[in-house]
Amino acid sequence: MAILVLGGAGYIGSHAVDQLVEVGKKVVVVDNLLTGHRAAVHPKASFYKGDIRDKEFLSQVFEKEIIDGVFHFAASSLVGESVESPLKYFNNNIYGTQVVLEVMQERGIKNIVFSSTAAVYGEPKVMPITEKTSTNPKNPYGESKLMMEKMMHWCEQAYGIHYVALRYFNVAGAKLDSTIGEDHSPETHxxxxxxxxxxxxxxxxxxxxxxxxxxxxxxxxDYVHVVDLIQAHLLALEYLEQGNESTVFNLGSxxxxxxxxxxxxxxxxxxxxxxxxxxxxxxxxxxxxxxxxxxxxxxxxxxxxxxxxxxxxxxxxxxxxxxxxxxxxx
Ligand code: UDP
Incomplete structure (x- = not known):
């Protein structure tokens, strides 16, 4: 049984692949390499180059591999760009997630750990932000991630797909042995x-x-170390595997x-x-x-x-x- 990591060649996804491999999981990576790096993917992971919006491609990955859980990092993530090109964000993030959920539903896959963002909260007045703080995104990026959370909620109701949405604050740092780290082009962080x-x-x-x-x-x-952030993903997977209810968590410090x-x-x-x-x-x-x-x-x-x-x-x-x-x- 393998964990499928969507966007596993990106900054955060590659750290997830690395830690999953380190705890002995079989890992399958899907990435279109538009922003990710093949060299960032742990050599022990199986790699498929392709786009999550390509349903035929994604279905084939599920056909070839025995997948029992999904980590979903495959999304566009720049606030400024999302304001200028909202349709890119709706297509890649929302439609992409729709295809992922369709394939999961067709294949009977029940658990997904999903990368969400503090941008779903907008500009709250009271700090610190808790999961009870109301969501009010101020840009298409945050809106797309909130919509993705809601899609998962409704798919849970209809199909029993369980999810944990992890709302990241500012992720930074690199693996302690410096083998993987942050490399964006263009860099904006x-x-x-x-x-x-x-x-x-x-x-x-x-x-x-x-x-x-x-x-x-x-x-x-609020800056959170990428290694700690991924630790929370592994715990979230365990939480789902133990049959706990779908929910959201903030990841910050x-x-x-x-x-x-x-x-x-x-x-x-x-x-x-x-x-x-x-x-x-x-x-x-x-x-x-x-x-x-x-x-x-x-x-x-x-x-x-x-x-x-x-x-x-x-x-x-x-x-x-x-x-x-x-x-x-x-
Ligand atoms: N920032 C800055 N100069 C830069 C890039 C970022 O002052 O060249 C600020 C930005 O306004 C924000 C913080 O640094 O307050 C973190 O920005 P980043 O783009 O890293 O993450 P974001 O908060 O947008 O997720």
Missing amino acids: LVPLILQTALGQRKEIVVFGEDYETPDGSCVR NQGFSVKEMVTAARKITGKEIPTRVGPRRAGDPSMLVASPDKACQILGWKPRYTDVETIMTTAWNWHQTHLDGYENK
């Missing part, structure tokens, strides 16, 4: 951008706004760091200057997003280990120093 600046690959970091109502005026986010604090932490870790310039706000950025992870800790028994920002930054720095061109030339 704060931690890799800061470290590329430390390496001299970029001139400066533009701080997107310093007039927010936060202690230093720059946006505050209840600690907020501002953009400027992240740059300061990176200067300390790297010993580099990391020039910054203050620019305008980025459209759609909430001032502060901090999660309460209590529900995941209590119900899943999640125990994040790499919660301090120095560890997150150090593991990411080790990856960047050993992968100057990301997965290229590796």
Whole structure:
């Protein structure tokens, strides 16, 4: 019996594949490699290149392999891009998930662990955000993920497909041995951008706004280490396998760091200057997003280990120093 990891060549998906293999699971990966990297996929996983929206292709994977659970990371995930190209997000994320659920229903597959996002909450006023905080997405990306959660809810009612939706806050860091890490093209995420600046690959970091109502005026986010984040996925799979009810969990650390604090932490870790310039706000950025992870800790028994920002930054720095061109030339 294997776990099918959709989007298993991406940053977060590849860490999931790695940990599943490490705990002895048989793993099957599907990825269209539009943003993922073949080199990021653990050699022990079976790999199928293709798109989840291609139902014939996906059905064939289920035909060839014996799948008993699905991890679903295959989605577009950039807020700004989603505002400019909402239909891309509805097609890839919502339609893609529809096909996944259709195939699961046809094949009688009952468990799916699904990658959701803090963007489903929009801009809540009260921190930390709990799973009871109302959802009110402010961009098509968050809307698409909320819709995907709702699709799973209705498919559970109709077909008994059980799900856990994990709402990620800001995922960062790399595997501790630096074999896999974060490599996007183009890069838009704060931690890799800061470290590329430390390496001299970029001139400066533009701080997107310093007039927010936060202690230093720059946006505050809750950074969670990718290895801890994936640990919660393995626990979520166990939770479903034990027959527990479908639900959602926040994955964060209840600690907020501002953009400027992240740059300061990176200067300390790297010993580099990391020039910054203050620019305008980025459209759609909430001032502060901090999660309460209590529900995941209590119900899943999640125990994040790499919660301090120095560890997150150090593991990411080790990856960047050993992968100057990301997965290229590796
Ligand atoms: N950010 C920034 N400069 C950059 C990239 C990001 O100031 O070049 C800020 C961004 O406004 C946000 C935080 O860093 O407050 C994290 O952004 P990222 O894109 O990494 O993740 P998001 O919060 O959008 O999921």
